[in-house]
Amino acid sequence: xxxxxxxxxxxxxRTGEKVFLECVQDMDHENMFWYRxxxxxxxxxxxxxxxxxxxxxxxIPEGYSVSREKKERxxxxxxxxxxxxxxxxxxxxxxxxxxxxxxxxxxxGSWLTVV
Amino acid sequence: xxxxxxxLPTLSVQEGDxxxxxxxxxxxxxxxxxxxxxxSGKGPQFIIDIRSNMDKRQGQRVTxxxxxxxxxxxxxxxxxxxxxxxxxxxxxxNAGNMLTFGGGTRLMVKP
Numbered sequence: 223x224x225x226x227x228x229x230x231x232x233x234x235x236r237t238g239e240k241v242f243l244e245c246v247q248d249m250d251h252e253n254m255f256w257y258r259x260x261x262x263x264x265x266x267x268x269x270x271x272x273x274x275x276x277x278x279x280x281x282i283p284e285g286y287s288v289s290r291e292k293k294e295r296x297x298x299x300x301x302x303x304x305x306x307x308x309x310x311x312x313x314x315x316x317x318x319x320x321x322x323x324x325x326x327x328x329x330x331g332s333w334l335t336v337v
Numbered sequence: 338x339x340x341x342x343x344x345l346p347t348l349s350v351q352e353g354d355x356x357x358x359x360x361x362x363x364x365x366x367x368x369x370x371x372x373x374x375x376x377s378g379k380g381p382q383f384i385i386d387i388r389s390n391m392d393k394r395q396g397q398r399v400t401x402x403x404x405x406x407x408x409x410x411x412x413x414x415x416x417x418x419x420x421x422x423x424x425x426x427x428x429x430x431n432a433g434n435m436l437t438f439g440g441g442t443r444l445m446v447k448p
Binding site: 226257261262263264266267312321322324326328329330331 | 345346369371372373378379380381382383385386426428430435436438439440441
């Protein structure tokens with residue numbers, strides 16, 4: 223059974239803390255994505271990566287960075303967490319080539335609360 | 338201050354009735370569309386997709402309709418069941434290789 227695993231499901235962090243959200247996929251996918259999901263706003267792309275050590279900004283990269291040291295792992299970093307980063311964060315992965323809905327795999331989400 | 342998201346539209350239907358969930362997309366160059374279902378505490382699950390060279394596509398109990406003239410997409414669920422209760426959202430894909438997601442609609446099924 224293919225999987226995208228987000229190890230931290232629920233986190234509570236203080237303002238100013240550094241936060242790491244980890245995502246691991248076991249499908250040998252090149253492409254990995256980080257989204258945040260807020261009610262009524264849908265999924266908004268933060269960063270994505272098409273290969274190891276490669277990263278590209280999405281639509282809302284401010285306040286975030288990412289790391290892709292290994293193909294299977296894509297980490298989202300909040301250097302200094304703020305309350306407006308309280309959200310649900312979703313990781314996804316796909317193989318390269320033409321996108322197909324049933325070949326995008328999502329993790330189960332990481333709920334982050336910044337107090 | 339803390340970010341507050343927008344209100345999530347809600348559709349409430351009786352068990353056994355048909356449900357229609359609508360989505361307006363923005364990019365006339367989008368050529369592929371996907372519907373997702375997201376249950377509470379879980380990641381999105383693929384339901385059905387449609388390419389822009391089609392107007393309609395049917396799956397098991399679900400039908401997607403695409404109206405390119407008005408950039409509108411709908412998901413029809415036949416004989417809605419309690420297990421269909423979830424947030425549903427559409428996504429559009431264009432040649433820029435990116436998916437853009439809609440805000441979502443919460444479907445509540447009354448027994």
